[in-house]
Each structure stands twice: as structure tokens, then as C-alpha cells.
Amino acid sequence: MIIQFKQPVNQAIMQEILRKLKEAHYHGILVKHHLVIFDVDHLDLNQREQAAVAQVITKQPRYVLGSRVFQPEDTIIRTAHNQIGGANFTVMAGPCSVENQAMITELAAKVKTAGATVIRGGAFKPRTSPYDFQGLGETGLRYLRAAADEQGLDVITEVMSEAEIGIAAPYTDIFQIGARNMQNFDLLKAVGKAGKPVALKRGLAATIDEMLNAAEYIAAQGNLQIILVERGIRSFDSTYTRNVLDVGAIAVLRKLSHYPVIVDPSHASGHADLVASLAKAGVAAGAQGMLVEVHQDPAKALSDAAQQLTPAAFAPLVQQVQQIHALVQEPMQGPANSTSVMKKNVEAHD
Ligand code: PEP
Ligand code: MN
Numbered sequence: 001m002i003i004q005f006k007q008p009v010n011q012a013i014m015q016e017i018l019r020k021l022k023e024a025h026y027h028g029i030l031v032k033h034h035l036v037i038f039d040v041d042h043l044d045l046n047q048r049e050q051a052a053v054a055q056v057i058t059k060q061p062r063y064v065l066g067s068r069v070f071q072p073e074d075t076i077i078r079t080a081h082n083q084i085g086g087a088n089f090t091v092m093a094g095p096c097s098v099e100n101q102a103m104i105t106e107l108a109a110k111v112k113t114a115g116a117t118v119i120r121g122g123a124f125k126p127r128t129s130p131y132d133f134q135g136l137g138e139t140g141l142r143y144l145r146a147a148a149d150e151q152g153l154d155v156i157t158e159v160m161s162e163a164e165i166g167i168a169a170p171y172t173d174i175f176q177i178g179a180r181n182m183q184n185f186d187l188l189k190a191v192g193k194a195g196k197p198v199a200l201k202r203g204l205a206a207t208i209d210e211m212l213n214a215a216e217y218i219a220a221q222g223n224l225q226i227i228l229v230e231r232g233i234r235s236f237d238s239t240y241t242r243n244v245l246d247v248g249a250i251a252v253l254r255k256l257s258h259y260p261v262i263v264d265p266s267h268a269s270g271h272a273d274l275v276a277s278l279a280k281a282g283v284a285a286g287a288q289g290m291l292v293e294v295h296q297d298p299a300k301a302l303s304d305a306a307q308q309l310t311p312a313a314f315a316p317l318v319q320q321v322q323q324i325h326a327l328v329q330e331p332m333q334g335p336a337n338s339t340s341v342m343k344k345n346v347e348a349h350d
Contacts, residue, residue: 085260090289098140192221232268242270
């Protein structure tokens, strides 16, 4: 149940309702001017209390804070160089891993020229084998930050543990929680407390509800600056694609949640020659940005060599997806206009 208070909130009445709830052993949380109460669908409010309330919602999903029931309008995340979500389209690009300073410095310039406004690069890598390259750690983060600052870009980078959140915090603008950690609940709670935007990747075999509930762990810490990333899920056939990009999930997440939704066609496809097709499909389905792996010499990359684009292949893709994004935005932005155009057409036929 959600009690939405009129603004400015009558603090005395709100505390009175909270006290009532506590006495009845109900669990409630206060977010903005809403009081969310779990496992309750009815609460007796006296006249004074009712007068302080704008509306009472009795049906909401378990991931209440991330739902459009709680917040109908899109969340827009503001960073130093970006507004992510809403009608904006955000391009995040860079190598799978930061390998050395020269490569990340050069790539930052190249992806910026192509239209990216966020640079990615892993310094802590979740590799399938412990013998594979594990990332440069804090040294990599230093290179990444310096390259981003030189170009005026935001940074996104993955963290896999609470300790890494502390190490990465001074260097990054957005924390990435990887697919393998989507349900690492202690990590989600910790990153929720870190006070910076979080890009949450869909788990390898996670349902949409599981993903939204994972996001709720972050939100429940008071951090609603969340970006949902569809990066493909495991299925029975990985012969030609590494994962299966769930294009439908992008549309569903946009419908159910107010958080920005972006597509990662690199990890979904696993093959550089398929990245553009999947990126375009994701954007057509409503993605508000894309996260793409780019490397100047993909064949020599220390991780995810097969799926990284060269800067030369990346640049035209940005142009194409921006056009697709503009095209699919139109009906959402202009219902009033399209009605008036329709009316005019009808009149013209009269
Ligand atoms: C990555 O972004 O390099 C990565 C490991 O992604 P995912 O968690 O989606 O596999
Ligand atoms: Mn990767």
C-alpha cells in the first residue's frame, strides 16, 4: 500500500500514521512524500489524516519503488556530463577491460568523437577462469578517470565487492553491477548506500521480476539512480550468439519501471559482426542508451576479444541508433500533436 501525502507534507500527521503502523507491527518506509507499507491493503485513517493525504494506492508490485505505480514519470539521472533517461539517448562505450594507459587515453578520444558521453572499462573483471586477466585494479581506474577527464566524459566501471565500491568511488560516476552479481544482495545494499548512479545488468538467467527486485535492493537504501541493462540471457543455443538479447524485456522494463533502460549488444551477441543488429533492435524496442565494447585492436584484447568493435565500426553505429531513437521517440512525445494532425486530416477530407 502506498500513501501519497499532499505537499508540503504535514509532518505531524505523517508521524501519527507511522506510529499507528508501528503499533500494528506493520513495516513501512518513507520515500520522498510517499509512505510505502508492506503486506497491508487497508488502513483506517481519520478525517484529519485523510485531509493530509493526496491518494492511497492499494495494489503495487513487490518492487514498489522501481515501479511506475510509485513514480509514473521517467527517472532522469543527472551526472557531470549526462542526463540519462527520459527522452535522452546515452552512448556508453569503451573496452571490456582497461589494459594500459595509452589504449584507454586513445579510446576515450575516439569514442567521444563518435558520440559517446560515458566511457566504460573494467578494472575489476569477473572472469570465468581465475587464470584469465583479472583487470588492473586501482591503477586501471586511475587511467580511466584521467582519460575521461581529458575528454569531458563520465565513467562507468564494474565493482564486484563492497571493498571495490570503496576503491572505485573516487574514480567513477556510475557503478556497474555485472550480470553475475545481479542477485548478490549484500553488494546491492552496499552500492545502494554509495550515493552514485548504478547500472544493474540482468543476470544470466534472471527473470524480469527478479531483475526489478534486485534493483529494489538498491532503491530500498534510498538510491533511485538506477539504470537497467539488458545484456542477453542464457538459452539453449549459444552456437551463433553468446546470449539471447531479450528485446521484449526492454519494452517490458520501460512499461513496468521508471528507471532508464539501456541495451548492451556486445555481451548479448558475443560477436562483433552482430553487435550493430542487436543494438538497433534494442533501441527500436525503447532502449534509452547503449553500452558497447570498443577496442582499437579487438583481436589482441585481454578479454572479450570476439565482440569488441573497432572505433571505425562503432562511429556509424552511433549515427544509426540515434536516428532510430529519434524515430521511435516521436509517438511518445507528441500525442497532442498527432491528434491535431489527425483532426486536420479529417477536416481536410470533409
Ligand atoms: C562487462 O561489462 O564487461 C561484463 C562482464 O558484463 P556482464 O556482467 O554483462 O557479463
Ligand atoms: Mn566484457
